[in-house]
Amino acid sequence: MSTHSSLRETVLSWLEHARTLPPTPQAITDVALATLPQWDTLEDAVAATAPRDEHPDLYGKVDGDWIPSFSALLGESGLGEATRLLAQGADVPLAEVADSFVAFCTGPAPVPERWLLLNADLPRGTRIQLGQYTLQTFTLDELHQAVSMPVLHGLQPQSLDLDLITGAPFLHVPEPGRKVTRRPTWFDFTGPRAEAQHWQALLPLILWDSELLRVDSTFTVARGRRFDLNPKDVPTTIKIYEDPHGREQNFEVRDTGDFYVPATNLEALTAFCTAISSKIDAVMAGAFHQRRILNRRARRLERAARHLLAAYQRTYTDDTVWEVEADELHLDYVIALEALLISPHDERAGIAHNIRSRASALFLTPERRKTVGDIVQRAYAARSTYVHGDVIKNQTEREKLTELRTLRLLTRQIILRWLVLTPSDTDDLAPLLDDAAQCTSCRDRIDQPLRDFFTTTPPSSRPADITAT
Structure with a gap:
C-alpha cells in the first residue's frame, strides 16, 4: 500500500x-x-x-x-x-x-497573497495584470478552490457566503514573506494602510473613471488553507425584487458603489490600466537609482497618489463627507497637486502662482485653463486658511462639498496628465509647463502627447478639453 x-x-x-x-x-x-x-x-x-x-x-x-x-x-x-x-x-x-x-x-505549500476587495462592479471574466498585481473577478468555482476543504462549504453554520462575493473585483498580489494569520484585520499594524501600501495597483483604476473607488476590506489568503474574509467585512445593501406573483422579495447583496464598468468597456479598461501601470513603473524604476533627481521624481508620484487615495478612502459619496474631515480631504488634494507641480528650484514666495500656472498648462483650451487656474487658486487659499488654524468663511456646507468634488476631479486629471507627460529621464516637469504657459509656440509639446494618449488609450470618458480640440 x-x-x-x-x-x-x-x-x-x-x-x-x-x-x-x-x-x-x-x-x-x-x-x-x-x-x-x-x-x-x-x-x-x-x-x-x-x-x-x-x-x-x-x-x-x-x-x-x-x-x-x-x-x-x-x-x-x-x-x-x-x-x-x-x-x-x-x-x-x-x-x-x-x-x-x-x-x-x-501538495506544495501555497504562497500567501494579499487580497483587496473593491467597492466596484466589473464585468465577469475581468483579469487585468497591473505589475505584480492582478485585478480579477472570481467565479464561484474559483472561490471554492481558494477555501480550505471546499466540500465542507455551506455545511458550517458560520460559513462564508461565497455567493455574496462571486464576481466581486479583487486586487491580489503574492506576498511570500507574509505570515498567514487566522483573522487578519484592516488595522493589523503590519504596514501602511491598504490604499497607501498598494497605491500602484489602485491608481490606474481611480484614473480610469471619476466615480469613487475604495478598498472595502483587505486580508491574507493562502489558497486551499486560509480564506478568512469575514462576512462583516463585505458591505451590503438590500435590493427589492418582484417575484412572478407580484410579491416583493428582499435580498442582501454586496454594495458595489457607483464604480461600474460595463462589459463593452472591458477591453478599453484593460488597455488603459496596462498603459498607466507601465507609466507608473517607468517613474518608479528610478526610485532607488543613485541619481538624486530620479529618487525625487518617484517620491513625488508616490506622495501624490497616497494623498489622493487617502482622500478617496474617506469619501463614501461626494455628498456624504464628514464635516469634520472635509477640510482635511481638501488638504490631501492640494498636497497631491503640490507634490507634482512644485519644482525644487522654486522660490517660496511664488509657489501658489507656480502651482496655478502649471496646473492650467496641462489643459488644452484657453477656457479650461482659465477654469483650472481659478479652481487651484481657491483650493490653495483654502489650504492656507486651514493650515493656519482659521475657518473658511462665507461658504455653506453644500458649497464646500461641491468645491471638494471639483477639486477631487481636477486632482485626478492632473495626476493622469502628469503621468502621460513625464518622461523617464527627468525629475521635473515644471520647465516644460512653464514654457507652455508663457509661449504659445511651445504648447504642442504639451498638447500633442495628451491628444495622442487620450485618442489611443482613453479613460471611461474623454475630457472636454481633449474633445474640443
Whole structure:
C-alpha cells in the first residue's frame, strides 16, 4: 500500500471515530482533538507520507522536537471542522474529505497573497495584470478552490457566503514573506494602510473613471488553507425584487458603489490600466537609482497618489463627507497637486502662482485653463486658511462639498496628465509647463502627447478639453 493510501485510510478511520465524539463545543476544539489517542496514529501517518524536509509548513517545534502541527493539520486543512461537523451529526462526505486532506499534506505549500476587495462592479471574466498585481473577478468555482476543504462549504453554520462575493473585483498580489494569520484585520499594524501600501495597483483604476473607488476590506489568503474574509467585512445593501406573483422579495447583496464598468468597456479598461501601470513603473524604476533627481521624481508620484487615495478612502459619496474631515480631504488634494507641480528650484514666495500656472498648462483650451487656474487658486487659499488654524468663511456646507468634488476631479486629471507627460529621464516637469504657459509656440509639446494618449488609450470618458480640440 502506498504512503498516500495509508494516510487516506488513517484519515477515514479518524472520521469514522469522529461520529462517536461528544458534540459539546469544548470537547471538539482543535486542542481537545489533538489529545485523543487516535491523533497519534494520524500524526504518524502524516509524518510517514509528508516528511518535514519536504513539507516544513506542516510541522512545529515542541520541546525541541519537530512534530506535525495540529493547528495546520486540523485548522488549516479543514479536518478539524469536518470532525466537529461529524460529531454534531452532520452529513459529511468522508471520501472527499479524506482525499482533500491527503492533497493538503502532499501538495506544495501555497504562497500567501494579499487580497483587496473593491467597492466596484466589473464585468465577469475581468483579469487585468497591473505589475505584480492582478485585478480579477472570481467565479464561484474559483472561490471554492481558494477555501480550505471546499466540500465542507455551506455545511458550517458560520460559513462564508461565497455567493455574496462571486464576481466581486479583487486586487491580489503574492506576498511570500507574509505570515498567514487566522483573522487578519484592516488595522493589523503590519504596514501602511491598504490604499497607501498598494497605491500602484489602485491608481490606474481611480484614473480610469471619476466615480469613487475604495478598498472595502483587505486580508491574507493562502489558497486551499486560509480564506478568512469575514462576512462583516463585505458591505451590503438590500435590493427589492418582484417575484412572478407580484410579491416583493428582499435580498442582501454586496454594495458595489457607483464604480461600474460595463462589459463593452472591458477591453478599453484593460488597455488603459496596462498603459498607466507601465507609466507608473517607468517613474518608479528610478526610485532607488543613485541619481538624486530620479529618487525625487518617484517620491513625488508616490506622495501624490497616497494623498489622493487617502482622500478617496474617506469619501463614501461626494455628498456624504464628514464635516469634520472635509477640510482635511481638501488638504490631501492640494498636497497631491503640490507634490507634482512644485519644482525644487522654486522660490517660496511664488509657489501658489507656480502651482496655478502649471496646473492650467496641462489643459488644452484657453477656457479650461482659465477654469483650472481659478479652481487651484481657491483650493490653495483654502489650504492656507486651514493650515493656519482659521475657518473658511462665507461658504455653506453644500458649497464646500461641491468645491471638494471639483477639486477631487481636477486632482485626478492632473495626476493622469502628469503621468502621460513625464518622461523617464527627468525629475521635473515644471520647465516644460512653464514654457507652455508663457509661449504659445511651445504648447504642442504639451498638447500633442495628451491628444495622442487620450485618442489611443482613453479613460471611461474623454475630457472636454481633449474633445474640443
